[in-house]
């Protein structure tokens with residue numbers, strides 16, 4: 192949990208007490224993920240799962256369950272960003288076998304995406320309870336800092352390739 196507190200303190204000292212979600216995305220892309228583009232996309236996930244994150248060959252991907260309300264969406268994005276911030280996700284999740292986004296999307300059977308098996312894929316990190324607790328704690332700490340709940344200007348969407 193010291194790692195959570197340290198990361199939180201670093202973010203607050205860099206961006207202030209309040210900042211837009213875009214600032215946190217910038218932090219993840221530039222300071223954590225070596226300028227890899229980040230895509231946020233929506234999937235028909237199982238009701239048990241709000242989101243997932245993966246380091247693909249050409250970008251990072253945060254997957255969010257379709258149908259969440261704006262608050263749930265934001266807390267889920269914060270949770271997945273927290274996995275990146277806490278270094279839970281390898282830069283290339285499957286090492287040399289890491290798929291591109293295109294390959295990843297075409298390899299997903301949309302009928303199977305509701306199954307736990309899909310989300311337990313080795314490439315997707317986050318199934319140890321300790322890491323889940325850490326990500327959830329950091330997301331909870333960061334949540335009151337975010338300005339403009341649920342609204343991301345189009346220019347930022349374009350800049351950071353945020354979809355949805």
Ligand SMILES: [Zn+2]
Nearest residue numbers: 270317323326
């Ligand atoms: Zn998680």
